[in-house]
Amino acid sequence: MMVVPIDKIKSGQILAEEVRDINGRLLLSKGHAIEANHIRIFKIWGIPEVKLVGADHHDDEPDSSIDPEFIEQIKEDVKTLFCHVDLEHPAIKEVYKIAVQFRCKHNIIVENGDLPLDDQSIPRHDREKDFLKTLQAKKIILPEIPSIAFELQEVIENPISSAEHIAQVVSKSPSLTAVLLRIVNSSYFCLPSSSKISTVSHAVSLIGTQEISVLALGISVFSIFKNIPKETIDMHSFVRHSLLCGLLSRVIAAYKNVPQTEQLFVSGLLHDLGRLILYIYFPDESRNVLARSRNCNKLLHQEEKEYLGCDHAQLGVELMKQWNLPLILENNILFHHNPSEAQQPVPATIIHLADIIANSLGIGSSGEKFIPSLDYHAWENFDISPSSFETIIGQATHQFHALESVLHA
Ligand SMILES: [Fe+2]
Ligand SMILES: [Fe+2]
Structure with a gap:
């Protein structure tokens, strides 16, 4: 198999892997001979390159232009992020492999270092400090949509x-x-x-x-959130994580032939919005929870629950309710860390997988350092092959880079 840029394709060459458009819809199936008309359609949909039948490229070969020591360092560092998941699980194994390749190619290193922790300001959760109840009692005013x-x-x-x-x-x-x-x-x-x-x-x-x-x-x-000060949260990084998650969700949905791919894009985009509520309204507490999770190698959403009495998914749903957004968004956002418990597990599982992949690639962050744990029950019922991840991730990251360049132009 060889990867060929779109401008170098010649009519008659055979596709080694299917090509999909920006929404993940199939443009041409694997095994087809490419004709001039196909090349024109690929260009219209911004397909940068395709995989063709040939013998001069092997996916598993390391890129010879990258320092082998750097690759080893990335492999070790990325492994530390996977401490809450089973690296032997086929899905996780594939995500790890792609994450290492992607980070090597784009020079995305793992950021380490502890965060300062003011241990006095937040006791372990007690009933007096239930942040969800504080919101529900309307003791604070949430932003209007x-x-x-x-x-x-x-x-x-x-x-x-x-x-x-x-x-x-x-x-x-x-x-x-x-x-x-x-x-x-x-x-x-x-x-x-x-x-x-x-x-x-x-x-x-x-x-x-x-x-x-x-x-x-x-x-x-x-x-709405564009004026949050940088000391509170790096919104640029937050939006990057959210955008990638939205794009991955839409591509996965299209692969699974799930209808309403746009609704899944919105769910992926908004899945961690509850964290913004935490960062804005409870800055001291959320800073400490963040530090505690980093310094003690714990998952952030679990620490939120333990120390704040609720997690960002629950807070996000409060916002969805206030904004009167559709129930399916509530389903997808509330259960994005435990989709098997959702009333509609399929869309929630899509956001769940997209979030795991987005965290592994290191493009932006909503605060979580580690790869969130995989809901094994949801995975077993979802039925997608890990071998499709490479194409899904390639498609979504290509869309991400094209979109990001204009959003920050
Ligand atoms: Fe999350
Ligand atoms: Fe996330």
Whole structure:
């Protein structure tokens, strides 16, 4: 098998691995001879390279341009992050292998070092300090969802929403329109340069109502939190983790032929939103819980539960309830660390896997240092082959890099 950049493909060459579009939908199956028309479609959908039948590349061969000592160091360091999962489990083994390759290629090292811990300020959880009850008693005021995000959610839920409708909603916010147009004209969609898009309705007609609405919803939700000071939380890193998780969730969903892939993108994007509530409203306590989990090699969400009486998933759901977002989001967010307990385990398992993969790759962070434990029961019922991870991760990280470059332009 050989990996060939899109510009170097010749008609007649045989695909060694299926090619999927930005939503994970199949463009061409494995074993097909590629024709000129296929190459044009691959370009439209921003496929950077494909795997072709050939003998001059082996996936398992280490990249000879990377220092072998560096590879060994990464292997050892990444292993320390997998201390809460079974490295012999086929899914985890594959995630670890890909994480090492990815981190070597992109020079993503494991950050170590303890965090300062002010042990006096937070006793182990007692009933006096139940943060969930504090929220539910409305002793603190949660941020309001922008009305535009609420309207966008309605558009996403309605399969017959028109291009005009979504264009009307988005055009209420000039800043949202500007970001959206920057994205649709970027390499994320890789549309031909002749079709420069200057209006939202044109974007919708080319890309689709659901796709545009979901992007707009994500941008407007995170805009609520854009002014959090850097000492409280690194929002850049938080958004990177959230975005990758959303993209991975959508690609996994498409692989599993799960309907409503856009709803899964939103769930992945918002899955750790409860942590922002912690960081903003309970900064001292969350700093200490963070330090405790790092310094004692514990999983952050378990420490949250032990010391705060609830975890970020429960707090996130409070926000979803206040914002009146659909129940499926509550299902996916509440159970993203234990999907087998969800009423709808399939979508929750998708977010769960996406989160494990996103943490392993080291792209951004919502605060968790370690790879969250795998819900083995959910995994067994999910039925996806670990051999598909490489393609899924390749697809999602390609989308991530294309999207990130415009979001931070
Ligand atoms: Fe989480
Ligand atoms: Fe996460």
